[in-house]
Amino acid sequence: MSDDREPSVNISGGESGGGVATEFDPATADTRAERVVDRLGELYWQKTYGGQDAFTCLVRTILSQNTSDVASQPAHDALIKRYGGESSTDAVDADEDREDGADLATSLSNADRTELAETISSAGLYNQKSEVIIAAAEWVLEEFGSARAFDAFVTDESPAAVRESLLSVTGVGPKTADCVxxxxxxxxxxxxxxxxxxxxxxxMGVAPPDADHEVVRAALEREVPAEKCGFGHTATIQFGREYCTARKPACLEDPDACPMGDVCDQVGVYPETGDVIDPVEAVE
Structure with a gap:
């Protein structure tokens, strides 16, 4: 496993973003997907997640939609500074790891949309996102009565119930719900x-080339042990940024440059011609 610290500028919040460091034994992988995740665990941090305030996490994930962490992180920081209030980083009761999203939810439900859009402009699609954030704040207060009650719902209710409830909010898709x-x-x-x-x-060939996001999710959640899914998600994102980019994957110029080359089918990647296409186009 790499000695590098988990990046703080990402949706998981780095070392201060909740959860605890842990280690998993890669020696007993039962599926190909688990072997891939185990290899990623050797490259990056291994961690179990949890501990972020649910409403704050929801807002942070909405800001991250269709943009990079480099763009969305400043927007998140500006939003917290303007709308979070002094208690936005205070602990809730005895749980010192959770932020208090109560003041943030109330402030955002009453926010002027134009002002909020200006505040989060670095995140892109700021007009659309400002509408979604205000609607989400109103939904939390109307549906649960408070951000703390919403936080308890996310923590205590069944994942299926939480996911279904979150997906009822306009602008909240499967990835956003799953991140919460x-x-x-x-x-x-x-x-x-x-x-x-x-x-x-x-x-890599782990999921079918024509699989949509939900088919990929179902395959991974079926084939990767539950305790490895969280760090598999964050480590895969880091791997995608460093090695397996959309247009210039590391293997394109040097087959040995990618640490995952021996477990990858390179679907849609053609080093001999320098072409990179979406996997679904490679099998048409």
Whole structure:
């Protein structure tokens, strides 16, 4: 496993983003998907997640939609500074790891949309995201009465019930719902699928080349042990940024440059011609 610290500028919040460091034994992998995740665990941190305030996590994940962490992190920081209030980083009761999203939910439910859009402009799609965030804040307060009650719902109710409830909110998709379940609820067995995860597991041949995000998620959650899904998600994203990028994967110029080359089918990647296409196009 790498000695590098988990990046703080990402959706998981780095070492201060909840959860605890842990180690998993890669010697007993039963499926190909588990072997891939185990190899990623040797490259990056191994961690179980949970501990973030659910509403704060929901807002953070909405901001991350269709953009990079480099762009969404400043937007998140600006939003917290403007709307979070002094208690936004205070502990809730005896749990010192959870932020208090109560003031944030109330502030955002009353926020002027134009002002909020300006505040989060670095995240891109800021007009759309400001509408979604305000609607989400209103939904939390109307449906649960408070952000703390929403936090308890995410932590205590069944993952299926939480996911279904979150998906009822306009602008909240499967990846956003799953990130709340993982990073706030600490739910084992949840493997959120973003663009990196979707691309990489089809490119490797772990999932069918024509699989949509939900098919990839179902395959990974079926074949990767529950306790490994969380760090598998975050480590895959880091791997996608460093090695298996959309247009210039490391194997394109040097087959030995990618540490996962021996477990990858390179679907849609053609080093001999320099071409890189979506895996679904490679089998048409």
């Amino acid at each position: 379940l993982l990073f706030a609820g600490g739910r084992a067995g949840v493997f959120p699928v973003d663009t990196h995860v979707h691309r990489i597991y089809r490119r």
